[in-house]
Amino acid sequence: MTTTSNRxxxxxxxxxxxxxxxxxxIALVCVLPFIVLISGSLxxxxxxxxxxxxxxxxxxxxxxxxxxxxxxQDVLSAYKVSIIITVIGTTLSLLISSMSAFVISRKEIRYRxxxxxxxxxxxxxxGGLAPYYIWISRNLHLSDTYLVxxxxxxxxxxxxxxxxxxxxxxxxxxxxxxAKIDGAGYLRIYLQMILPLSKPALASIGVFxxxxxxxxxxxxxxxxxxxxxxxxQYLLYKMLSSVNLSSAMAEHVANLDTPKETFKLAMTxxxxxxxxxxxxxxxxYFVSGITIGAVKG
Amino acid sequence: MFVPIAIYYVIFxxxxxxxxxxAFQSYTLKGGLFSSPWVGFENxxxxxxxxxxxxxxxxTVVYNVIFLTAYTCFSLGxxxxxxxxxxxxxxxxxxxxMFLPYFIxxxxxxxxxxxxxxxxxxxxxxxxxxxxxxxxxxxxxxxxWYILLPFLYVWKWVGYGSVLYLAAIVGIDQEIYEAATIDGxxxxxxxxxxxxxxLKPTMIILxxxxxxxxxxxxFDMFYQLIGNNGRLMDATDIIDTLAFRSLIGTADFxxxxxxxxxxxxxxxxxxxxxxxxxxxxxxxxxxx
Numbered sequence: 001m002t003t004t005s006n007r008x009x010x011x012x013x014x015x016x017x018x019x020x021x022x023x024x025x026i027a028l029v030c031v032l033p034f035i036v037l038i039s040g041s042l043x044x045x046x047x048x049x050x051x052x053x054x055x056x057x058x059x060x061x062x063x064x065x066x067x068x069x070x071x072x073q074d075v076l077s078a079y080k081v082s083i084i085i086t087v088i089g090t091t092l093s094l095l096i097s098s099m100s101a102f103v104i105s106r107k108e109i110r111y112r113x114x115x116x117x118x119x120x121x122x123x124x125x126x127g128g129l130a131p132y133y134i135w136i137s138r139n140l141h142l143s144d145t146y147l148v149x150x151x152x153x154x155x156x157x158x159x160x161x162x163x164x165x166x167x168x169x170x171x172x173x174x175x176x177x178x179a180k181i182d183g184a185g186y187l188r189i190y191l192q193m194i195l196p197l198s199k200p201a202l203a204s205i206g207v208f209x210x211x212x213x214x215x216x217x218x219x220x221x222x223x224x225x226x227x228x229x230x231x232x233q234y235l236l237y238k239m240l241s242s243v244n245l246s247s248a249m250a251e252h253v254a255n256l257d258t259p260k261e262t263f264k265l266a267m268t269x270x271x272x273x274x275x276x277x278x279x280x281x282x283x284x285y286f287v288s289g290i291t292i293g294a295v296k297g
Numbered sequence: 298m299f300v301p302i303a304i305y306y307v308i309f310x311x312x313x314x315x316x317x318x319x320a321f322q323s324y325t326l327k328g329g330l331f332s333s334p335w336v337g338f339e340n341x342x343x344x345x346x347x348x349x350x351x352x353x354x355x356x357t358v359v360y361n362v363i364f365l366t367a368y369t370c371f372s373l374g375x376x377x378x379x380x381x382x383x384x385x386x387x388x389x390x391x392x393x394x395m396f397l398p399y400f401i402x403x404x405x406x407x408x409x410x411x412x413x414x415x416x417x418x419x420x421x422x423x424x425x426x427x428x429x430x431x432x433x434x435x436x437x438x439x440x441x442w443y444i445l446l447p448f449l450y451v452w453k454w455v456g457y458g459s460v461l462y463l464a465a466i467v468g469i470d471q472e473i474y475e476a477a478t479i480d481g482x483x484x485x486x487x488x489x490x491x492x493x494x495x496l497k498p499t500m501i502i503l504x505x506x507x508x509x510x511x512x513x514x515x516f517d518m519f520y521q522l523i524g525n526n527g528r529l530m531d532a533t534d535i536i537d538t539l540a541f542r543s544l545i546g547t548a549d550f551x552x553x554x555x556x557x558x559x560x561x562x563x564x565x566x567x568x569x570x571x572x573x574x575x576x577x578x579x580x581x582x583x584x585x
Binding site: 006013015016018019020022023024025028029030031033034037038040048049051052053054055063096097099100102103104115118119120124125126127128129130131132133134135136139140151152154155160186188190211214215217218222233236238240241261264265268271273276277279280284285287291292 | 298299300302303305310311313315316317326330374378379382388389395397398400402404405407408409410411417420423440452457461484506508517524540541543544553556558563564565567569
């Protein structure tokens with residue numbers, strides 16, 4: 001919107017040049033590791049061992065990927081787990097978050113600030129990791145269930161408060177009033193007005209939730225032991241951290257001709273790929289999410 | 298409609314808070330929370346006299362202060378330079394690239410770090426080798442990590458931060474700049490005399506909010522990058538990693554729970570202070 005006026009102001013070419021140069025450098029620093037990763041995964045094991053990693057593939061080969069997909073069970077099962085928890089978790093979280101955001105946005109609810117503080121207090125104070133771990137694994141017996149992978153990372157109080165601000169700011173009060181006069185209950189107002197009207201905010205928060213679920217390795221490490229319940233990031237972590245891959249890739253990787261180094265890179269590419277591919281399409285929701293959050297109130 | 302979330306937070310946050318009693322017990326798996334013997338402040342005595350308390354507090358605070366400073370400077374800088382860029386495609390493309398790191402997990406970042414810094418195959422050492430300089434053994438030398446960790450933190454967050462500041466810059470009234478142009482201000486003067494002062498409120502709020510998180514070190518980052526590397530531990534152990542290792546590594550419930558309580562209390566104090574400061578500075582931005 002301000003490009004024309006900006007152009008007039010910007011009268012010093014060297015400053016423009018510096019800006020381009022600095023932004024370019026920052027952007028390159030951000031993207032170079034990805035390039036090294038991909039070229040490493042496309043190199044032969046022997047070239048990596050001899051010459052190290054480099055910015056482009058040396059001795060191009062798909063061996064690492066072929067190796068992973070020779071026994072695709074682990075990777076496919078990890079994809080399955082990650083997709084299931086991401087889809088179910090994000091949907092439930094958005095639904096429940098927006099319901100509670102709607103409640104604490106309504107002025108006629110007398111205790112709405114108390115309710116908001118009830119949520120917010122959990123970010124101020126907690127019992128710490130040890131009681132949490134013992135409570136969930138020993139008392140609730142949630143270990144080794146899909147439930148624990150979905151429930152633990154489920155909510156973020158900041159997102160609920162952001163949704164509340166959004167609902168307050170963009171759903172017109174008269175609309176809700178008139179719906180009430182027409183006899184609509186809260187559930188109906190929520191389903192037929194709040195949900196459709198907060199689509200932009202839900203999309204943004206949804207992107208953040210998807211990211212949180214997809215990148216979560218911690219919950220799986222803490223609460224699961226079952227090899228069928230390993231999400232992608234945790235599988236990646238296990239593979240990167242194990243000196244010999246056998247402990248991660250259960251039974252298949254006993255043979256010694258494993259391409260270890262390139263294998264790790266290929267696995268990283270496989271685990272990171274979907275997020276990076278989806279990224280350009282969701283970036284705008286992501287940016288608007290940050291800015292909704294920034295202008296609080 | 299508030300019931301589902303209320304149930305969730307009671308079960309997953311409020312009930313575990315009661316588990317604080319663990320810090321005053323000698324917790325046994327058999328006795329559980331209800332019949333483990335009471336030991337008063339013994340766990341805390343142990344935690345403080347082990348010398349770990351000071352070490353992890355220092356590391357947590359120092360790292361987070363450095364992170365916050367570097368993050369603020371770089372995001373602000375990136376936003377200012379981005380706002381100078383006229384070519385739309387270039388701006389968009391570079392912003393997209395800057396965002397990429399935010400999207401990946403710390404697990405993936407640890408793979409990146411390994412690619413670059415690995416003693417035998419890492420790019421950095423291969424380059425040094427090319428110039429006939431001795432290779433760096435980064436994974437066993439603490440001093441590199443004082444630079445490396447803040448660098449990675451900024452690397453991962455700069456895209457996010459620059460959007461925040463860019464939004465604030467776009468909000469600045471263009472007429473101020475036009476008036477300055479008429480008065481003959483240079484580009485540099487406009488930044489130091491207009492942009493920076495007008496961004497100060499945003500900066501202060503974001504820094505104060507960041508202060509509130511200072512006791513929660515970036516667990517993911519430290520754990521994925523350092524893990525259980527004993528040689529780096531003294532320089533990089535933070536409160537979260539200590540609590541985690543006490544619980545999972547050594548199953549030292551007393552240590553783990555006293556560390557947890559210590560962290561919670563400090564966090565509470567710091568957030569209340571930061572919030573009080575925000576409230577004094579700008580009432581509308583206060584968290585509560």
